[in-house]
Amino acid sequence: MVSKGSIIDVHSCSILINGYCKSKMIDQANKIFKEMHRMELSPDTVTYNTLVDGLCKLGRIQEAEKPFSQMQVCGLLPDVQTYAVLLDGLCNNQQLSTPVELLREMEANRMELNLVVYNVVIEGLCKAGKIESAIVLFSGLSSKGVQPDVRTYNIMIGGLCHQGLLVEAEKLLREMEGKGCSPNGCTYNIIIRGLLNNNKTLWALEVIQEMVKWGFSADASTVKLIVGLLSKDEVDLNAIKLRELLYRKMPAPMW
Known part of the structure; x- marks a missing residue:
C-alpha cells in the first residue's frame, strides 16, 4: 500500500490511480483514492475524473456516481471532462434518462459544452433506438452555437439507417456539403451498409459509385456484407455490379 514516505503528492497518486484503472484493477485504484484522504491529500479534478472513468468503463455506474457527488461536496466543481466521462459511461450502459438530465443541468449551469459531450449523448440515444430524441438534440445544436462535425453526422446517419429511415439518412448526407462538413469514407460506408441491410x-x-468518384473505398465491414449477398442462393444482379465496381477500384484482391 501507499505510505507517506513513498508518495507525497496528489499528482503521483493520480498517476497510480490512472495506471490501476487502465489495468482494470479498479479496487486497487479505489484503495489509493481512500488512502489519499488518510494521508490528508485532497484529490483534484483530474483524480476524480480518472476514478470516475475507470469505474464507468467497467460498468460500475452507481459507484462512479459516488465520487462524482463527493467532489462537489468537497468544493470541486465537475468540469466538462468529468461530465463527458460520466455521460459516456451512462450511455454505454443504457442508462439514458440520467445523461439527458445531466446535459440539461450542464446547459442550465451555462457550462461551455463542446461537441464531444453532445456526440456522446446523441450516440447513446441512437444505440438505444431513441432516434426521435437524438434527432431533436442534433437539430438543436446550431441554436446552441455548436456545429456538428463529420463524426456527429456519421452517428446520426448510422442511427437513422439502423431504424430503417434511409431517406432521412441520405438527406443528411446531402445536407453535409451545404453545412461545410464534407462526408468522409466512413460516412459513405455507414449509409451503404444501411442500404444493403435493408x-x-x-x-x-x-x-458506391459516388463514393468511388470521391476517392473513397469500401471498408472491411462493407466488403463482408457484399460477399454475404453474393453467397446467397438467389444472387441480386446489383450485388454483382457492386463487386465489379469495387474490384475495378480497389488495388487489393478483395474477392
Whole structure:
C-alpha cells in the first residue's frame, strides 16, 4: 500500500490511480483514492475524473456516481471532462434518462459544452433506438452555437439507417456539403451498409459509385456484407455490379 514516505503528492497518486484503472484493477485504484484522504491529500479534478472513468468503463455506474457527488461536496466543481466521462459511461450502459438530465443541468449551469459531450449523448440515444430524441438534440445544436462535425453526422446517419429511415439518412448526407462538413469514407460506408441491410442494392450501387468518384473505398465491414449477398442462393444482379465496381477500384484482391 501507499505510505507517506513513498508518495507525497496528489499528482503521483493520480498517476497510480490512472495506471490501476487502465489495468482494470479498479479496487486497487479505489484503495489509493481512500488512502489519499488518510494521508490528508485532497484529490483534484483530474483524480476524480480518472476514478470516475475507470469505474464507468467497467460498468460500475452507481459507484462512479459516488465520487462524482463527493467532489462537489468537497468544493470541486465537475468540469466538462468529468461530465463527458460520466455521460459516456451512462450511455454505454443504457442508462439514458440520467445523461439527458445531466446535459440539461450542464446547459442550465451555462457550462461551455463542446461537441464531444453532445456526440456522446446523441450516440447513446441512437444505440438505444431513441432516434426521435437524438434527432431533436442534433437539430438543436446550431441554436446552441455548436456545429456538428463529420463524426456527429456519421452517428446520426448510422442511427437513422439502423431504424430503417434511409431517406432521412441520405438527406443528411446531402445536407453535409451545404453545412461545410464534407462526408468522409466512413460516412459513405455507414449509409451503404444501411442500404444493403435493408435490401436496397440498387440504391447502394448508386451511393458506391459516388463514393468511388470521391476517392473513397469500401471498408472491411462493407466488403463482408457484399460477399454475404453474393453467397446467397438467389444472387441480386446489383450485388454483382457492386463487386465489379469495387474490384475495378480497389488495388487489393478483395474477392
